[in-house]
Amino acid sequence: MPTDSLFRRVDVDGSRLITVTFDDQPLQVPSGLTVAAALLLAGVRYFRTSPVSGEARAPYCMMGVCFECLVEINGVPSRQSCLIEVADGMRIRSQQGARDLPFTASEPVVMEVQP
Amino acid sequence: MTNTIPTSADVIVVGGGLVGMAVAYGLAKAGTSTLVLDQGDDAFRASRGNFGLVWVQGKGFDRLEYSRWTRLSALAWPGLAEGLLRETDVDVRLKQPGGFHMCFSDNELAERQSRLAGMQAKLGDYPFEMLDQADLNARLPGIGPKVVGASYTPMDGHVNPLKLLRALHAGSRYHGATVLGRMSVERIEFLPGEFAVVTSQRRFTAPRIVLAAGLGNRALAEQVGLHAPVAPNRGQVLVSERVQSFLDYPTINVRQTDEGTVQLGDSMEEVGFNDLTTTDVLAKIAQRGVTTFPLLAGVRLVRAWGALRVMSPDGYPIYQQSDSHPGAFVVTCHSGVTLAAAHATRMAPWIRGGERPEELAVFAGERFLTGEVFSHAH
Numbered sequence: 133m134p135t136d137s138l139f140r141r142v143d144v145d146g147s148r149l150i151t152v153t154f155d156d157q158p159l160q161v162p163s164g165l166t167v168a169a170a171l172l173l174a175g176v177r178y179f180r181t182s183p184v185s186g187e188a189r190a191p192y193c194m195m196g197v198c199f200e201c202l203v204e205i206n207g208v209p210s211r212q213s214c215l216i217e218v219a220d221g222m223r224i225r226s227q228q229g230a231r232d233l234p235f236t237a238s239e240p241v242v243m244e245v246q247p
Numbered sequence: 248m249t250n251t252i253p254t255s256a257d258v259i260v261v262g263g264g265l266v267g268m269a270v271a272y273g274l275a276k277a278g279t280s281t282l283v284l285d286q287g288d289d290a291f292r293a294s295r296g297n298f299g300l301v302w303v304q305g306k307g308f309d310r311l312e313y314s315r316w317t318r319l320s321a322l323a324w325p326g327l328a329e330g331l332l333r334e335t336d337v338d339v340r341l342k343q344p345g346g347f348h349m350c351f352s353d354n355e356l357a358e359r360q361s362r363l364a365g366m367q368a369k370l371g372d373y374p375f376e377m378l379d380q381a382d383l384n385a386r387l388p389g390i391g392p393k394v395v396g397a398s399y400t401p402m403d404g405h406v407n408p409l410k411l412l413r414a415l416h417a418g419s420r421y422h423g424a425t426v427l428g429r430m431s432v433e434r435i436e437f438l439p440g441e442f443a444v445v446t447s448q449r450r451f452t453a454p455r456i457v458l459a460a461g462l463g464n465r466a467l468a469e470q471v472g473l474h475a476p477v478a479p480n481r482g483q484v485l486v487s488e489r490v491q492s493f494l495d496y497p498t499i500n501v502r503q504t505d506e507g508t509v510q511l512g513d514s515m516e517e518v519g520f521n522d523l524t525t526t527d528v529l530a531k532i533a534q535r536g537v538t539t540f541p542l543l544a545g546v547r548l549v550r551a552w553g554a555l556r557v558m559s560p561d562g563y564p565i566y567q568q569s570d571s572h573p574g575a576f577v578v579t580c581h582s583g584v585t586l587a588a589a590h591a592t593r594m595a596p597w598i599r600g601g602e603r604p605e606e607l608a609v610f611a612g613e614r615f616l617t618g619e620v621f622s623h624a625h
Binding site for chain 2: 184199210229230231232233
């Protein structure tokens with residue numbers, strides 16, 4: 133069922149636009165958001181496929197619990213996009229099924245929860 | 248809408264975990280009118296916290312009846328899984344490809360060999376292989392260099408234990424059993440030819456009762472002349488994010504579920520009724536998992552929990568009918584997954600009034616009244 137976005141940015145003043153890519157498509161998004169919020173605001177509706185059923189999925193809880201918002205960020209798979217602040221130049225990809233092994237990180241993984 | 252809640256049955260099973268539900272499933276399937284009284288979610292719920300192994304190897308080395316009982320259950324497991332799938336449409340994801348027990352020193356490997364060889368000598372049909380590092384590497388790519396070897400037996404397997412619990416509930420209902428939740432049993436009264444099981448809300452009666460209340464069995468058993476001195480033993484478990492399939496076999500401390508998550512565990516602690524987690528134990532579990540499979544080093548952990556095993560003083564099950572209160576049975580063990588098939592197939596005839604299965608004679612609770620000091624360090 134197609135849905136219209138229920139998300140509206142309420143405090144656009146004070147943030148600047150930055151550029152990220154999602155599956156190689158450049159997107160202009162406001163700074164200061166989580167990756168999940170930024171992608172939803174930019175109209176992305178399909179973040180990953182479930183490794184169990186293969187179904188398309190998108191963020192649900194937006195607070196780090198449901199793991200529906202997983203994406204690959206800068207080469208690191210299965211990141212919880214609702215807990216990570218979006219940054220200029222981020223390369224984001226949809227997460228297709230379960231992540232690969234063995235794990236090879238292209239850069240250090242920051243595990244802390246972002247504000 | 249009001250449902251009529253039955254207040255009597257042929258058999259009341261106290262406890263809706265894996266043990267109680269396997270027994271109830273067997274009873275209902277045999278045509279017995281069965282009522283299960285399950286506690287609420289404030290109960291300790293060992294069945295929601297376990298690891299999911301259907302494990303045979305090494306079990307019962309000092310009580311061969313337990314080895315045989317465990318093996319019997321593992322052999323009956325495919326039939327249980329097929330029946331549940333047919334009746335409930337729940338696939339419990341049983342796989343029995345054999346399992347590995349990793350050893351981290353030459354001494355450990357030698358002890359393992361000696362234990363399994365001793366069991367094979369006494370039991371006869373008890374296949375196992377000892378694998379050195381090269382053999383093991385060939386069987387399990389990705390094994391770490393600090394693993395010096397492993398034992399393998401084709402008898403072991405694993406299931407999804409949450410799907411099993413759900414399937415046993417659905418299967419019991421399919422065969423006509425009633426399962427009532429949030430029923431905490433306060434006491435059991437013995438009347439001529441009948442037991443009254445009293446909860447805070449109401450009173451249920453049946454000529455036969457089965458106590459399968461996990462850690463609650465200790466207090467309930469006493470009320471009907473049974474002895475079930477079970478105590479909590481905490482296990483902690485780590486669960487990873489879903490990763491692509493890398494491990495086709497269960498091992499004693501690491502397994503990959505059908506849905507891709509990796510479960511790591513195998514801690515044992517005597518900490519009373521504390522079912523929380525501790526960083527030091529979780530760190531050791533994670534360390535051992537990564538030592539076993541170094542490719543797990545970068546994998547994220549998404550859940551951790553503690554759960555309480557239901558442990559008797561010698562670690563073996565307690566199966567008994569009360570002498571003083573005939574018709575009252577206790578069924579308790581800490582291997583509710585492995586033994587589910589035995590419980591579903593072998594207990595019902597006994598509880599319905601038949602002879603006690605011969606192999607269960609050694610598991611009466613009276614064995615703990617002799618003053619002997621027991622150890623379940625196996």
